[in-house]
Amino acid sequence: xxxxxHFIILSVILFFIGIFGVLxxxxxxxxxxxxxxxxxxxxxxxxxxxxxxxxxEIYGVIFTVFIITVAAAESVLGxxxxxxxxxxxxxxxxxxxxxxxx
Amino acid sequence: xEKILLSGFLLVVLPFLAFLIIVTFTKRxxxxxxxxxxxxxFISFILSIIILVWQLKDPSSFLKYDIPWxxxxxxxxxxxxxxxxxxxxxLLVVTTVSLLVQIYSISYMKGDEGFxxxxxxxxxxxxxxxxxxxxxxxxxxxxxxxLVGLCSYLLIGFWYFKPEAADAGKKAFxxxxxxxxxxxxxILIISYLSGTFxxxxxxxxxxxxxxxxxxxxxxxxxxxxxxxxxxxxxxxxVWLPDxxxxxxxxxxxxxxxxxxxxxxxxxxxxxxIFSASPDAMLFIAYLGAFTALFSATIALxxxxxxxxxxxxxxxxxxxxxxxxxxxxxxxxxxxLYTHAFFKALLFLCAGSVIHAIHSNNIWQMGGLHKKxxxxxxxxxxxxxxxxxxxxxxxxxxxxxxxxxxLYSGNKLLYYSAMFTAFLTAFYMFRLYFVxxxxxxxEEKNVHESPLVxxxxxxxxxxxxxxxGFIGIPDIKFSIHKFLFIEHLxxxxxxxxxxxxxxxxxxxxILLAYLIYGLKIINADNLKQKSGIIYxxxxxxxxxxxxxxxxxxxxxxxxxxxxxxxxxxxxxxxVNLVAFLCRWTGGKLKLTITGRVxxxxxxxVLGVxxxxxxxxxxxxxxMNIVRR
Numbered sequence: 001x002x003x004x005x006h007f008i009i010l011s012v013i014l015f016f017i018g019i020f021g022v023l024x025x026x027x028x029x030x031x032x033x034x035x036x037x038x039x040x041x042x043x044x045x046x047x048x049x050x051x052x053x054x055x056x057e058i059y060g061v062i063f064t065v066f067i068i069t070v071a072a073a074e075s076v077l078g079x080x081x082x083x084x085x086x087x088x089x090x091x092x093x094x095x096x097x098x099x100x101x102x
Numbered sequence: 103x104e105k106i107l108l109s110g111f112l113l114v115v116l117p118f119l120a121f122l123i124i125v126t127f128t129k130r131x132x133x134x135x136x137x138x139x140x141x142x143x144f145i146s147f148i149l150s151i152i153i154l155v156w157q158l159k160d161p162s163s164f165l166k167y168d169i170p171w172x173x174x175x176x177x178x179x180x181x182x183x184x185x186x187x188x189x190x191x192x193l194l195v196v197t198t199v200s201l202l203v204q205i206y207s208i209s210y211m212k213g214d215e216g217f218x219x220x221x222x223x224x225x226x227x228x229x230x231x232x233x234x235x236x237x238x239x240x241x242x243x244x245x246x247x248x249l250v251g252l253c254s255y256l257l258i259g260f261w262y263f264k265p266e267a268a269d270a271g272k273k274a275f276x277x278x279x280x281x282x283x284x285x286x287x288x289i290l291i292i293s294y295l296s297g298t299f300x301x302x303x304x305x306x307x308x309x310x311x312x313x314x315x316x317x318x319x320x321x322x323x324x325x326x327x328x329x330x331x332x333x334x335x336x337x338x339x340v341w342l343p344d345x346x347x348x349x350x351x352x353x354x355x356x357x358x359x360x361x362x363x364x365x366x367x368x369x370x371x372x373x374x375i376f377s378a379s380p381d382a383m384l385f386i387a388y389l390g391a392f393t394a395l396f397s398a399t400i401a402l403x404x405x406x407x408x409x410x411x412x413x414x415x416x417x418x419x420x421x422x423x424x425x426x427x428x429x430x431x432x433x434x435x436x437x438l439y440t441h442a443f444f445k446a447l448l449f450l451c452a453g454s455v456i457h458a459i460h461s462n463n464i465w466q467m468g469g470l471h472k473k474x475x476x477x478x479x480x481x482x483x484x485x486x487x488x489x490x491x492x493x494x495x496x497x498x499x500x501x502x503x504x505x506x507x508l509y510s511g512n513k514l515l516y517y518s519a520m521f522t523a524f525l526t527a528f529y530m531f532r533l534y535f536v537x538x539x540x541x542x543x544e545e546k547n548v549h550e551s552p553l554v555x556x557x558x559x560x561x562x563x564x565x566x567x568x569x570g571f572i573g574i575p576d577i578k579f580s581i582h583k584f585l586f587i588e589h590l591x592x593x594x595x596x597x598x599x600x601x602x603x604x605x606x607x608x609x610x611i612l613l614a615y616l617i618y619g620l621k622i623i624n625a626d627n628l629k630q631k632s633g634i635i636y637x638x639x640x641x642x643x644x645x646x647x648x649x650x651x652x653x654x655x656x657x658x659x660x661x662x663x664x665x666x667x668x669x670x671x672x673x674x675x676v677n678l679v680a681f682l683c684r685w686t687g688g689k690l691k692l693t694i695t696g697r698v699x700x701x702x703x704x705x706v707l708g709v710x711x712x713x714x715x716x717x718x719x720x721x722x723x724m725n726i727v728r729r
Contacts, residue, residue, distance in 0.1 A: 022699070022702055023699055023702055023703055023706070024699075031699075094697065094698055094699055095699065097697075097698065098697050099696060100696045101696030
């Protein structure tokens with residue numbers, strides 16, 4: 001039988017894989033993809049809580065749809081920024097974009 | 103009623119408007135500035151007569167009007183005016199003297215670069231003094247009080263390019279500050295205790311007797327500190343003689359109607375509060391008597407015509423304080439009123455002489471009677487008046503003072519006042535005989551001053567003669583009935599006292615005549631015989647030197663210590679804070695690497711820390727997940 005705990009454990013695992021990716025990938029595109037993983041971990045959380053804690057309500061599900069939409073929009077923004085940086089300086093690795101410092 | 107209140111308001115504001123107009127617009131047009139200033143004070147003068155006439159109908163009534171200014175919690179601060187008999191008589195004195203002094207100044211200040219500025223300042227001065235007179239609460243009174251101090255600074259230091267004048271201005275401001283400090287503390291204490299600034303309410307509060315005797319004594323002495331500074335009583339009298347560096351009309355104004363009268367007026371205004379504390383009254387009486395005697399002795403030896411007059415002012419102010427301290431409310435105010443006229447006259451005469459001779463030293467004058475008859479005769483009248491000779495105004499007010507001292511029963515004060523009267527007559531006529539009688543010292547082209555100057559002299563001389571007649575008891579408009587307040591012993595005319603004071607004054611005049619008029623007694627011999635005493639008096643008891651000694655030795659050494667404390671401890675603390683900020687900032691900036699992933703790392707670590715903190719300090723939160 002699947003319980004709430006199983007879903008939470010899954011989302012935690014997904015979340016930390018995402019965090020690991022964000023912190024370690026050099027390629028900016030890779031970082032964006034890892035961000036998507038984090039979003040999805042949260043979506044799973046939402047749906048699971050909605051299903052197990054308030055089965056009669058559908059707020060959690062609706063929220064998930066919203067988050068997916070917003071995440072898509074953010075990805076577009078992120079990609080656009082990365083493209084702009086790439087065009088101006090031929091850089092794609094995050095550790096090379098270090099102009100904003102003291 | 104409303105008309106009277108409105109005229110009271112206008113009377114104060116008009117000189118201020120004149121000041122604003124002169125300072126902003128008409129500085130270049132000298133005569134226009136003078137005209138604006140004189141018109142303003144003239145209208146004020148007319149209004150003050152209207153108020154006096156209204157007040158004469160019913161002397162015991164009063165009008166009061168408040169405009170709310172600042173309300174903070176229970177603390178109410180108003181701007182308001184009060185019109186009662188005291189206000190009415192004082193308004194008349196101030197506006198009359200100001201008006202005559204301003205007319206006189208047209209000629210005296212002719213050709214001065216700061217002509218317009220002078221009239222602007224004088225208007226401001228009149229405004230501040232009228233403001234004091236008409237204030238109905240202590241806070242407003244204090245504001246105008248400080249304004250008077252400011253104006254005296256501006257006018258004494260009017261010829262600021264002379265170092266002595268600039269110093270004298272500073273000295274007047276700083277010395278009166280000492281007194282004002284006590285005055286402010288006194289106001290704050292009494293207002294805190296009674297919960298109001300309103301003078302009438304404070305009077306009622308004091309009358310109810312909820313205040314302990316000791317507290318009342320402290321408050322009254324603190325309030326009196328203000329009068330000590332402004333009216334030049336003993337320890338703080340040093341600024342007044344130096345104030346002679348200003349133009350002579352300013353001296354006349356300061357000594358007669360505005361600056362020094364403020365202190366006496368304040369005591370009279372707060373008389374019900376002062377008289378509630380008999381110990382404080384005794385202190386005031388003794389201080390007044392001492393100041394009167396002390397400065398009269400200094401006046402005996404001074405060579406500068408204006409300085410002699412300055413010390414005589416101190417002496418007369420001492421008389422007023424003595425009268426007020428002895429419970430002679432009417433006597434003190436009456437003397438203030440008569441003194442304003444003859445002292446203004448004396449100063450304007452001195453100004454007329456100085457204008458002609460271009461020197462202040464009386465030994466360079468002499469034999470001026472024939473060349474300047476009007477000045478000489480008016481000066482003679484004023485000298486008679488200040489000596490208290492019957493039937494001039496000074497006689498009535500001085501007689502009133504002697505009576506009130508006699509009624510208070512203090513023999514010592516009475517004899518010292520009588521002796522001071524003798525000295526007063528002596529030094530005034532020493533001045534007169536040296537300046538006006540005998541042979542001219544130098545053949546200068548000396549001539550009488552123009553009409554603009556002599557007409558005010560003549561008017562003031564007439565006032566010096568006749569203004570005392572309101573002191574005759576039991577006439578319809580006597581000052582006793584006009585200024586009457588409750589619980590006051592009424593003084594009755596005493597023929598013996600009047601005769602004694604006149605004989606004493608006449609003997610003083612006679613002595614001066616023998617020494618300086620007929621020269622039967624040689625002045626130089628006297629000088630040598632008295633030796634050390636003469637030197638002490640000549641150097642004003644070395645008070646100024648004593649203060650300089652205090653400042654140089656005690657004040658400067660203590661300020662050195664304070665300076666060290668400020669430089670090293672106070673500044674050190676501030677600098678330490680600044681240094682710490684810079685140091686930590688320098689270290690922390692190394693964490694700003696410019697790499698996005700580092701920042702993301704910090705965020706993740708932060709979140710983990712927060713969750714850990716919640717887990718440790720509020721484990722209950724975690725139960726939600728477990729359920």
